[in-house]
Amino acid sequence: MIASKAGKRRRFVRCTGVAAALALAVTACGGGGGSGEQASGGKTTLTVTVWNLAKTPEFTALFDAFQRANPDITIKPVDILADDYPEKVTTMLAGGDRTDVITMKNVTDYSRYSSRGQLVDITDLATSADGAKLAGLPAFNVQGKYYALPYRQDFWLLYYNKKYFEQAGVKMTDHLTWDEYAKLARTLTKEKGGKKVYGAYHHTWRSVVQAIAAAQTGGDQLGGDYSFFRDQYQLALGLQKDGATLDFGTAKAQKSDYKTMFESGATAMLPMGTWYIAGILSAKEKGATDVDWALAPMPQRPGATGATTFGSPTAFAVNRRTEHADAAKKFVRFAAGPAGAEAIGKVGVVPALQSPEITKAYFSLKGMPADEISKKAFQPGKVVLEMPVSEHTSDIDTILNEEHELIMVGDKSIDEGIGSMGDRVKSEVLD
Amino acid sequence: MAQVITQPAPETPPRKRRAWRGVLVGWSFILPNFLGFALFTLVPMLAAFALAFVDWDSYRTPEWVGLDNFQRLLRDETFFVALRNTLYYAAGHIPLTLAAALGLALALNRRLRGVGFFRTAAFFPYITSLVAVAVVWNMLFNPTAGPVNQILQALGVDDPPRWAASTDWAMPAVIITSVWRDMGYYMVLFLAGLQAIPKEYHEAARVDGANAWHRFRRITLPCLRPTTFFVVVMLTIQSFKVLDLIVVMTDGGPGRSTLVLAQLVYREGITEGRFGYSSAIALVLFVIVLTVTVVQFRLNERRSDR
Incomplete structure (x- = not known):
């Protein structure tokens, strides 16, 4: 009896020991996280936040090129799911994470991080001779200071399925108006063996309607008066009502994917950003799709001269809490420079640093459409920040x-929706 | 074992020391759990209370602003939209889940062939990944091609609801999904409660000529009261804190029609970096849940006194 009691006590002591060790392990997990470390042999390890590493070839291309040029620095990507990227990075930075280089997926997030003082001031890099040439750089100007350097500049154009155009006996032009676009979309809509083919697919992002309206009318999305959205909403809702685009509610409910819509031939036209070029090229190379595609400039308002579209740059920034500021800045400068541009251009990504040589190399990629309209689409007259x-x-x-x-699901009329945008922005934000 | 404890030990340590030892042993038993609770729940919670009175973006030094965050709350229309939606969700989720769970428990509390299978099936939604649940129900509720609306149309409903794609029906869609998900868990609690009711009560009532409804009303329900109370309290707390299902299913949309308080806390804090304001909302949410729970406890006490 006594012996068994002692045995129990011993077991109890052992159990508490294990529990304490576990508790320590748990707290240790909470403390560290994502910091760059000094590897043996004087090699620096830089950590860089990226999204969907396996499906975003530009990162690997860039890292490989950088490591070849800087053998003393190793890059360790911190892979994050693309959909969660903004929230995850926001949480990381708020929690004092020490990841060295932070990729700025969009300018809106950049404005948050920079205004909170979470990024290193790299105005010296941006105002250098090389930096000043970068497309999209003005977007990163915060009261004369720069906290990130763009390495790629995406803008929106029109993807279309050449086969459907031939079958319908219609031709793409290099100066489509929105009315002509709508007419084409209605003509191209059809049922094919029980499967519906939409004339166009408008993704659920607000930019598909709002940013293009702002870019082409000169409207200010921060201004509080949104009447300049009206024509574009009329077009989008009209096409949706006639069944020429996938209904917004359905697209939301299915979490529909623009890539699948275009690559499976469910839509004939797709207004989308240039980042998708690399996606189609790799899908075609893998044999995942046989879509016969080409590019055209974004449709324009009647009477417009030149092609105006919207876009947004992607940039690298240095975390204020980094322990390798010099190596991190070196990487940011490399990515935005000629060597970085060459590396990402090879995988179909549009670099921020543009030159005739880079464009030429870009169109000589395997699988790129070589027609004149596609090439023209690639040189828009004006790219307005999204x-x-x-x-x-x-x-x-x-x-x-x-x-x-609310407008797209038909809960509010266009005028009601535009009215409450203005009212809410004025009362909740600008006042 | 019992013998050992009751037998006086050969050398009895002083009473005080023994009492201390009991306290220490007790503490060391709850220590692992308490440590985790203190580190990850208690301290952050107290910190959040303090944060409600400061302006803080998680980076700069917090600045004391007194009641500013709460004043702002009173002027913030979005807060009231979220509050209304949370109450709407609770008003739908609590009674429906309670009724569904109790109904299931009653149906499955008998000797049926395959009752084990049905009980497992009813519990299954609760252990299914929430993201999968949300995605699948979104597909079922698809306004144009979803099975739910196809069935409704086959039944002669010409203009079926557009569910998650309409401001009026998005919340009902979320409530239906959450009831389906949660009813299995509360069913298990009710089943345990039902099995604790002595069979003699029902037998005696039957002999006295009570029908099924009378037996349910006069025996089953009163005997289940402790279980029902527990289920209602848990459901209330869960309903006011709802976040995950809504984030995946509708993300608060369309517009703000399914935006709830917990989501607003997340959005203001994590996304916008206004941790002070976010904590103020969290504090209000906490006070609401606390008040409702205290009221429930009082009502329960009063009823058990009777």
């Missing part, structure tokens, strides 16, 4: 997005 940057950007973005949903 969403202007200010301290109000993110709050206004939330409101515009909520009201966009």
